[in-house]
Amino acid sequence: MDKITLGAVNTEPGSSLNYKTGSWRTMKPVLTPENCIFCNMCWEFCPDSAIEPADPKSKKPIRIDYDYCKGCGICVEECLANKNANLPNALEMVPEEK
Amino acid sequence: MASDELFVSGHRGCAGCGMATAVRMVLQEAGPNTIVANATGCLEVMTTGYPETAWKIPWIHAAFENAAAVASGVDVALKKLGKREGVNVLAFAGDGGTFDIGFQALSGMLERGHNITYVVFDNEAYMNTGIQRCSSTPPYASTTTSPAGRVIPGKQGKKKPISKIVAAHDIAYTATATIAHPKDLKTKIKKALESEGPSFVQIFSPCPTGWRFPSELSVKLSKMAVDTGIFVLWELEGGNFDNIRITYKPKERKPVEEYFKLQGRFRHLLKMPEKIAEIQREVDEKCAEFGF
Numbered sequence: 193m194d195k196i197t198l199g200a201v202n203t204e205p206g207s208s209l210n211y212k213t214g215s216w217r218t219m220k221p222v223l224t225p226e227n228c229i230f231c232n233m234c235w236e237f238c239p240d241s242a243i244e245p246a247d248p249k250s251k252k253p254i255r256i257d258y259d260y261c262k263g264c265g266i267c268v269e270e271c272l273a274n275k276n277a278n279l280p281n282a283l284e285m286v287p288e289e290k
Numbered sequence: 291m292a293s294d295e296l297f298v299s300g301h302r303g304c305a306g307c308g309m310a311t312a313v314r315m316v317l318q319e320a321g322p323n324t325i326v327a328n329a330t331g332c333l334e335v336m337t338t339g340y341p342e343t344a345w346k347i348p349w350i351h352a353a354f355e356n357a358a359a360v361a362s363g364v365d366v367a368l369k370k371l372g373k374r375e376g377v378n379v380l381a382f383a384g385d386g387g388t389f390d391i392g393f394q395a396l397s398g399m400l401e402r403g404h405n406i407t408y409v410v411f412d413n414e415a416y417m418n419t420g421i422q423r424c425s426s427t428p429p430y431a432s433t434t435t436s437p438a439g440r441v442i443p444g445k446q447g448k449k450k451p452i453s454k455i456v457a458a459h460d461i462a463y464t465a466t467a468t469i470a471h472p473k474d475l476k477t478k479i480k481k482a483l484e485s486e487g488p489s490f491v492q493i494f495s496p497c498p499t500g501w502r503f504p505s506e507l508s509v510k511l512s513k514m515a516v517d518t519g520i521f522v523l524w525e526l527e528g529g530n531f532d533n534i535r536i537t538y539k540p541k542e543r544k545p546v547e548e549y550f551k552l553q554g555r556f557r558h559l560l561k562m563p564e565k566i567a568e569i570q571r572e573v574d575e576k577c578a579e580f581g582f
Contacts, residue, residue, distance in 0.1 A: 200340060208300030208337065208344040216305060236472055237509050239310035241291045241299045257291060260299035264306035264498075265506030285506075 213240065217263035217288045221256055227273055227282035228253035234267030234283065243267065253282075263288065296322060301344035302336040306505025308496035308512065309333060309411040311469045313382070316409055316493075319479040322347060324378040325364055329357035329387030332418040333411060355391045357381040358399035358408060365404045374405075378483050381408040385426035386416045389450050400459040400488045407482040407489045410452065413497040421500045425450040428520075429572075430565055431555045433500075438558040443565060453492045453524075460529030462487035465537075468494040470512035471523060474537050478525060485527075494521045502554025511552060516540060518549045519577040539582045546570050 197203070221234075230246040234254055240262055244255040256267070265285050268274060273282035291299055296317040303310040309332065317324065325348045328334045334351050337344040352360040361381035368374040381399075383392050388410040399406060415433050416422040423436040423445050430444035438444040457464040462485035467475040475493065482489035494515055496508040503511060515521035516538060523538040546569050550556035559565050 196340075202338070202341060202343045204341075205343060205346040206298045207342045208339075209298055211300040211302075211339075211342055213300060213302070235292065236315075237311055237469065239303060239305075239307045239314075239508070240301070241295050241297060241314060243291070245292050257299065260291075262305035264508075265504070266306060266311075266509055269506040270509050 212259045213262050214257075214259045217258075217261065219263045219265065219285045220258065220261065220288045221263065221265065221268050221283050222286050223254065223256060223283055224281070225253040227280045229273045229279065229282065230254075231272040233270045233272050237266050237270050239264065239266065296320075296324075296346045297337075298344050298346060300342070302339060303332070304497075304499045304505070306498040306508050307332075307336075308469055308494075308498075308508040309384075309413060310336075311508065312411055312475070312493045312495050315469065315472055315475050316380075316479050316491075317347070319476045320378045320380065320407075320483060323376055324348075324380060325368075326350070327352060327357050327360040327364060327379075327381045329381070329383035329392055330354035330418075331384035331387050332413070333382060333384065335418055354387050356395045357383040357387060357392055358395040358406070361406045361408070362399045362402065362404045365406055379404075379406050381406055383408070383410055384416075384418070385410060385412045385414060385452075386418075386424045388412075389425045389452050396456070397459065400456060400461050400490075403487050405487055407479070407485075407491065408456075409479075409491050409493060411493050411495040412452075413495045413500060414449070415497075415500050417497050417500040426452065429569065430559055431501075432558060433555070443558060443562060444555070453490065454531075456490045457526050457529055457531070459488075461489065463489040463525070463527055465490070465525035466492045466494070466521065466523055468512035468516060468521065468523070469496075470509045470516065471538060474523060478537075481525070500555070502557075503552050507552060511549070514544065514549045514552065518544045518546045519573045519582075520546060520549055522577070522580055524580065534580070536580055536582065543577065543582075546573055
């Protein structure tokens with residue numbers, strides 16, 4: 193949109209996707225795909241809609257969208273595999289490489 | 291992102307924003323046939339930096355004080371156009387736009403009996419403008435206008451019991467929820483949307499920036515608020531408080547200090563055991579009132 197529309201009406205729903213917030217990160221969550229238990233807690237709690245959910249049926253693990261992930265770490269904190277002492281961790285926070 | 295996400299990435303909410311998660315959960319339940327009237331506040335500012343928007347549903351921003359009035363207009367206009375059937379009309383506002391500035395419009399909407407679900411994202415201060423105290427700020431929280439120091443130990447006065455005040459209007463449905471209890475939250479949103487007439491849901495929305503806690507703890511803090519009894523999960527149909535239903539009772543309540551310890555806004559309290567004891571007493575009394 194070049195011109196300001198009447199009433200500042202925005203005709204492009206979801207256009208914030210044009211703005212990549214991934215550059216905000218100082219830490220990043222990293223997935224070990226084989227350890228994902230498809231619980232989708234990371235997807236449920238992500239404030240940035242930056243997780244593509246897992247599919248338990250086809251055993252497809254979650255995917256993190258680094259274009260938008262701000263590195264808050266909620267996914268790592270709430271991951272059920274991480275919370276279960278008998279399972280290997282699926283997500284961990286590592287410093288962002290610059 | 292899931293393909294049917296209605297609140298998309300790229301918004302400018304702080305990392306770890308509890309409210310952003312709450313909005314996603316509400317819209318997952320409400321679905322695409324939804325219109326939102328949004329008061330001024332963090333949510334409006336962070337999602338609609340012109341010319342962009344993070345919303346994939348019709349969304350209107352009006353002013354700080356009138357989300358409920360604008361939603362009322364939408365409700366009536368849709369009726370007049372014969373398009374009201376199957377559409378959810380929601381009003382979204384923060385605690386500032388609900389407890390303080392939008393209170394009159396909210397009360398008016400409830401009294402007129404519009405078929406609207408009003409959701410307040412309660413982060414307990416004016417975060418958007420720089421963490422000023424409001425009537426939702428809990429006792430002794432340090433904010434930029436109630437700074438803990440030699441003169442006062444944080445905010446003076448209590449937190450306004452907004453949901454009780456709203457329920458006292460004898461509306462269809464009132465509930466409280468947190469992001470740490472997603473099933474409970476979504477069930478309550480569903481009930482609110484299905485109610486005939488006004489409904490109200492208060493969602494506890496931890497703010498890493500304003501409360502000064504690490505961004506990964508938004509969900510944990512929501513859980514802690516419920517487990518200490520500081521925030522009680524309940525629902526009520528109508529205005530008779532005898533019918534209030536507690537939807538989640540912690541098996542054993544944690545001491546409030548556990549909750550305070552995690553947040554910079556309460557750090558000064560850790561050296562003031564008498565203030566912590568005072569809050570603990572008040573929480574115990576409130577929980578006893580709720581029957582647990």
